[in-house]
Amino acid sequence: MGKFASTGGGDLREMQAYRWGQIGLLVVGILFITAQQVVAAPKAATVLPQTTKSYVSIPDFDQASANFDETQIGKMVADPAMKPFADDLKEQIKRKLIAGGVKLGITLDDLKGVYAGEICFANDQPDGPKSDGVVVTVDVTGKKAEVAALMAKISANQKKNGATESQVNVRGVLVTKFDLPAQEGKPGPREAFYVVQNDLLIATDSEPTLSYILDAIDAPKMDNLNSLEAFQEVLKRTAAGRALPTYDFEWFVEPFGYAEVLRSQQGGRKKRGTDMLQLLRNQGFDAIKGLGGYVNFVVVNNKLANEKQLEMVHSSYMYAPADPQAQPGERFQLGARILDFPNDINFKPYDWVPAELASFLDFRWDVQDAFKYSETIVNEYADDEIFDELIESLEKDPAGPKVNIVNQIVKHLDNKVCMLVDVKTPITPNSEQRLIAVHLLNAAPVKAAVTQIMTQDPNAEKHVFEEEDIWEIHEEEEEVPTLIISGPGFPEPINDQLAQAGNGKPPKIPNAVAVVDDWVFFANNKEVIEKVITTKKGAPKAPLLATAPDYLRIQAALSILGSGQDSFRHFVRSDKAAQMTYELMQQGKMPEAESALGKVINELWSLGQEDDMFTREQQIDATKLPPFAQIEGYLGPSGTYVRTEADGWYASGAMLKK
DSSP states (O other): OHHHHHSOHHHHHHHHHHHHHHHHHHHHHHHHHHHHHHTSSOOHHHHSBTTEEEEEEESOHHHHHHHHHHSHHHHHHHSTTTHHHHHHHHHHHHHHHHHTTOOSOOOHHHHTTTOSSOEEEEEEOTTSTTOOEEEEEEEOTTOHHHHHHHHHHHHHHHHHTTOEEEEEEETTEEEEEEEOOOOTTOOSOOEEEEEEETTEEEEESOHHHHHHHHHHHHSOOSSBGGGOHHHHHHHHHHHHHOSSSSOSEEEEEOHHHHHHHHHHHTTSOOOOSOOHHHHHHHTTGGGOOEEEEEEEEEEEOSSOTTOSEEEEEEEEEEEOOOOTTSOTTOSSOGGGGGOOOOOBSOOOOOTTOBSSOSEEEEEEOOHHHHHHHTHHHHHHHHTSOOHHHHHHHHHHOTTSOOOOHHHHTGGGEEEEEEEEEEEOSSOOTTOEEEEEEEEESOHHHHHHHHHHHHHTOTTEEEEEETTEEEEEEOOOOOOOOOOOOOSTTSSOOOOHHHHTTTTTOOOOOOOEEEEETTEEEEESSHHHHHHHHHHHHHTTTSOBGGGOHHHHHHHHHHHHTTOSSBSEEEEEEHHHHHHHHHHHHHHTOGGGOOSHHHHHHHHHHTTTOSOSSSOOOOOSOGGGOOOGGGTGGGOOEEEEEEEEETTEEEEEEEEOOO
């Protein structure tokens, strides 16, 4: 100590600098070694191929799980009253996934204690449109003993199911393989592979997918998922709009490829008639290259005085760059040109939108152009050039309504379109009331045309309500060409399969129509039209959605998330929206549901059935569900906005506590 004291101040400073330098080098060395250990397992996106069609990555499952438990949905799932049903539902979903082609025998519960980092679930299309592969990757750095225990469990389970275990060489790596016994009516691969390479546990039912991953671990690939343009663009845009720098999971889907994977997992296309997937490709909708983004289960909020946190916050993007085959001045080609949703800043609900409803979707759509561009869609669907003939027959056929659809109706349609959903109690399969409204630039010719059409329809009956004409159509369900656009923030994603609900019933046409002031209303029953007329006649004293406290809370939250000039705004009362499905399950009548959500659930639960024209039996035992009143307090309002951008559509939204 004295020695140091006898040196000059410069010597002391020199010695201190030397020691700090040593410490700095030591810290850098420690960080370098630590970094090598942390990144030992490669990120899934860097070793998955570009043929990956769906991808979900959870970087920290423990943190994500803890965040989910903090949400109202998480607390609802954890409610002791829900546990018997939740356990039963998990088991049924597990069995359904296995029947659909997921034969890896791994669940999230199995992975507890095994993962050290990222968990990824993906679907691959390794050998073209008719192939499919399921893959799970897990960072298991430092978990050698836990992985060995997991593999022993998988081996026991697979052998219990009749599988034969062997060791095979794949790309110079020894891999555990299980050959599963063939099962009648169960399509898809009958083999499963497991291996740990560079601290990455890989489980897949596709040897080509496994081969690619092993090659990519050995030497970086230039054609991996991470290098895919759509993947990069989707995650770049959503990262810029993300509420937090971290996230609970990220996801990506290539929509057309994923639809083909699902079809392959079900044994290929079985339905007769028009192949809607191919039709949409032919019509240019495959300009939509990918969609995905990030989800944060909890975002602590400091900007809204009355909200402590936002829940289920998503940042999503549908990437659809201009189609290089489109005509000059057009963004897309053929039928895809209907995807024109201009932005607007004025989204206050109209003076006829009642305060009491389940959901309200307000959007802007160039309806006039959409009608014009639907010609090629209709013609391909019918496999005949019928569009112009149909329009002409409506005007000139002696037995027709003698209405010029284009001049008397279409050219008077504005770009303001909205849809509201209400639920009528007591709950029955037909409780959901849906209404679609289009604003009119000039209502008089449209009202005259509707009256002319309805007057000549023998199945139409006029009702006068509050001095307004409502036309109700009494006829059997008719099959009509249906195109429903899906994506983040869009209406419920019901495609050709889902629209038919798996119960043999073709989609219904609207059975009530009315022109009131400067709006034309289409609804699935006249009662919901009567409700909006009553609201409009009672304005401004009538309770309106525009002044409802929960609606205003959601709009404030969306503003924090970046809403402004948007093309879509969606408001949902989750409790009301879920009540119909919940109570129908309790009644054992879910397969009969006519709600949009009910039809989606019915179709998903019918995957893999040989006969798609049947009424299924309810497979979920809902007798264990508590009364809806016991859980509705967990279901708060939610909302989403969508903005049209140069290369796609950006969406963000959140759920609030009730």
